[in-house]
Amino acid sequence: MTLFDPPAPLAERLRPRTVSEVVGQTHLLGAGKPLSRVLQSGRLGSLILWGPPGVGKTTLARLLAGEVGAHFIPLSAVTAGVKDVRDAVTEAERERGRGKRTILFLDEIHRFNKAQQDALLPHVESGLLTLIGATTENPSFEVNPALRSRARTLVLEALTPQDIRGLLERALNDERGLKDVQAEDAALELLSRLADGDARRALSTLEVAATLANPVTEEAVTEAFGKHLPAMDKNGEDFYNLISALHKSVRGSHVDAALYWLARMVEGGADPLYVARRVVRMAAEDIGLADPQALRLCIAARDTVEFLGSPEGDLALAQAVVYLALAPKSNSVYVAWKNALNAVRDSEMLPVPLHLRNAPTALMRQQGYGKAYAYYFDDPEGSFGQNYLPDGAELELYAPTGEGWEARVAERWRKLREAHGESSTQQLGTPESS
Known part of the structure; x- marks a missing residue:
């Protein structure tokens, strides 16, 4: 064996030779x-x-x-x-x-x-x-x-710490491994945890640690391992699972969990701007009119991330996530918008009533465009009395919740519907889902 003919890496040397040797x-x-x-x-x-x-x-x-x-x-x-x-x-x-x-x-x-x-x-x-x-x-x-x-x-499942520990002990005893190397029990326990179920990472780290100390110590393992970044595929399922966990923790008002998942993403190398955009969506989807300031704060956090970058901008993301988790929740606008889209997609396109149409030309006015439109500031009562939906359409899309700021506007919403001659069949706080 020479400098120009080095041995294969430990992980390669210890590849199982039979199915019975497979760990996990x-x-x-x-x-x-x-x-x-x-x-x-x-x-x-x-x-x-x-x-x-x-x-x-x-x-x-x-x-x-x-x-x-x-x-x-x-x-x-x-x-x-x-x-x-x-x-x-x-x-x-x-x-x-x-x-x-x-x-x-x-x-x-x-x-x-x-x-x-x-x-x-x-x-x-x-x-x-x-x-x-x-x-x-x-x-x-x-x-x-x-x-x-x-x-x-x-x-295939990630290996358990017990699986990794057994593999490390095999590496220290197998003739293909590091048979002249000893390791402290605490060092093997630490490496079994740090490996995140990755046998290749565990064996590679052990091989490096063995060059630093014999017997291998916890300090040698820590130095050989380097910074422990949480495992995360930046474009794959793990990434979207973390996004999902963050969003659901915010929606569930669990501040510590929301911060934990945010930290996992940031430490795992997620694009901070992408995370910021998802946080803005959370404000619009799950906080909504329960706290209208939430969207402004999240937009400001996105701007801060773009202006400062990481790691300085990460604090603005953390602030936004904590605010969202603490905020009252309402998805009434989210549901109302889905209801509106479904209403448009599932029905014929009824014409705009003549009194609501734009009338920029004399010919259009002759055809009745804009005729009899009641301008609110001239005729409030007439304004409320006219129809704003296509003729024959009956829609109930929005229902405010009893959360935060939206609870204060629920009474105004009820009075406006009465003024328009409408009566809600929906109960406050229980908007229709779609």
């Missing part, structure tokens, strides 16, 4: 579980392995191919293209002539665009290629429905 995923590999049954039958169909980084998707694909005696072609969607798929097809045809089936492993399959995924379809459908795709993204969003329908999706 007992819901797939345990007795009677899906992959166990597949291996017993020897009939392996196309699969999509969906799970977080470092849980063994690539390793599992290789082992499955070995268990069924198939030819294995690994590709990464980061660097591969349609030409590589064609080459794989040619190779699979050659192997079929030798009586051997071919498994095409496509890592990060979500990075293939629609045309590239479509290029796989006929060969997967014909059985020439058995596809095993690996992805950290939700296949429902990132894999074409046609391809998804031809492959079974299996969800």
